[in-house]
Amino acid sequence: MTTHAQGRPPATSHGAIEAAAFALFEQGGFDATTMDDIAAAVGVGRRTLFRYYPSKNDILWGQFDDSLVEFRISFCQVPPDTPLWQAIRDAIIGFNTFDDAALPQHRRRMRLLLGTPALLAHSELRYVAWRSVVAEYVAQRLEQRHVDLMPVLAGRMALAVAISAYESWLADDSTTLLDVIKDAADGLRVLHESEFMTSR
Numbered sequence: 001m002t003t004h005a006q007g008r009p010p011a012t013s014h015g016a017i018e019a020a021a022f023a024l025f026e027q028g029g030f031d032a033t034t035m036d037d038i039a040a041a042v043g044v045g046r047r048t049l050f051r052y053y054p055s056k057n058d059i060l061w062g063q064f065d066d067s068l069v070e071f072r073i074s075f076c077q078v079p080p081d082t083p084l085w086q087a088i089r090d091a092i093i094g095f096n097t098f099d100d101a102a103l104p105q106h107r108r109r110m111r112l113l114l115g116t117p118a119l120l121a122h123s124e125l126r127y128v129a130w131r132s133v134v135a136e137y138v139a140q141r142l143e144q145r146h147v148d149l150m151p152v153l154a155g156r157m158a159l160a161v162a163i164s165a166y167e168s169w170l171a172d173d174s175t176t177l178l179d180v181i182k183d184a185a186d187g188l189r190v191l192h193e194s195e196f197m198t199s200r
Contacts, residue, residue, distance in 0.1 A: 012042050012052070014052060018059055021056065021059045022112065030118055035049055035050070057119060057122040067095065071094075075091055085189050088137075088188050091134075092185050093185060110169075111170050114163070114166060114170065131152075134159075138151040161185050161188060165177075165184035165185070
């Protein structure tokens with residue numbers, strides 16, 4: 001979280017920066033938009049903008065690191081008798097639950113993230129971090145290492161569920177995000193039914 005000198009109000013907010021940046025990305029393209037352009041649109045100096053986000057790539061990911069902490073905590077709170085597939089399903093749903101007021105901007109965010117080729121390499125770093133949270137939980141449940149096959153597979157499957165759901169949601173304005181996420185996450189029952197997901 002960005003801090004400010006005592007007695008000085010924040011010059012802007014993460015939400016204001018994101019809204020201005022998304023508009024510029026949509027109007028002029030992600031590659032052509034600079035941090036200077038974004039700072040000017042928000043009405044802050046370049047140095048102020050960099051205190052909020054180290055790069056324009058990071059603007060699209062918002063408060064992802066904070067969300068990742070909550071994602072990990074959600075797994076820590078799962079009752080031990082919860083089926084593995086259900087624990088992962090519920091965590092994915094919780095991670096992707098937003099207030100209705102936040103959904104329009106989140107839709108813009110995900111459309112840009114999934115539809116901007118220049119972001120693929122940067123996004124992969126974020127995806128690795130997200131998958132690792134799932135893999136660590138599965139490893140603990142199966143008494144394996146997080147780099148073993150089944151935990152890694154579980155992380156990749158969970159990410160595939162989330163991305164597939166988002167692609168479906170973005171393609172059809174009549175759908176609701178949580179309904180699509182829930183439908184996609186129901187496919188994780190294969191983790192429970194597969195003979196390969198049992199501890200050895």
